[in-house]
Amino acid sequence: AAALQGATDADLDRLPPDGSWTARMVVHHLADSEMTSALRVRRLIAEERPAITGYDEELWSKRVYYDRPIALSLDALRAARASTTEILRRMTDDDWRREGTHNELGRYTPEIWLEIYVRHAHEHAAQIQRAVGR
Numbered sequence: 001a002a003a004l005q006g007a008t009d010a011d012l013d014r015l016p017p018d019g020s021w022t023a024r025m026v027v028h029h030l031a032d033s034e035m036t037s038a039l040r041v042r043r044l045i046a047e048e049r050p051a052i053t054g055y056d057e058e059l060w061s062k063r064v065y066y067d068r069p070i071a072l073s074l075d076a077l078r079a080a081r082a083s084t085t086e087i088l089r090r091m092t093d094d095d096w097r098r099e100g101t102h103n104e105l106g107r108y109t110p111e112i113w114l115e116i117y118v119r120h121a122h123e124h125a126a127q128i129q130r131a132v133g134r
Helices: 009-013 023-046 057-063 072-089 110-131
Strands: 099-102 107-110
Touching: 009 023, 009 072, 009 110, 023 057, 023 072, 072 110
Parallel strands: none
Antiparallel strands: 099 107
């Protein structure tokens, strides 16, 4: 959210020089990713050895209307993260030892999940700053 402060619609839609996603597209990706990740950790806790699948982020950016306003996606990101944080705080040692299999990464545990998602939004915040010209 801090990376977006003061950004206009023109800033959000400016295509970066490297041709990567606009800031608007990154926000929608973050919301979709956060909601997906929230379900992944829940499946790891609730199911026996769940099969976790990746998704085609580029396809989603083209097919899930990444040109829409960002406010609700920011809300979705915040809500998914806050809800998941409550679960993480309650997880037992046994919960942290649970495993599944990710179709792209192989063995998948809550710890592996956390290593990926703890930095994901921060990495994209830097991408947003570059996209809006900061």
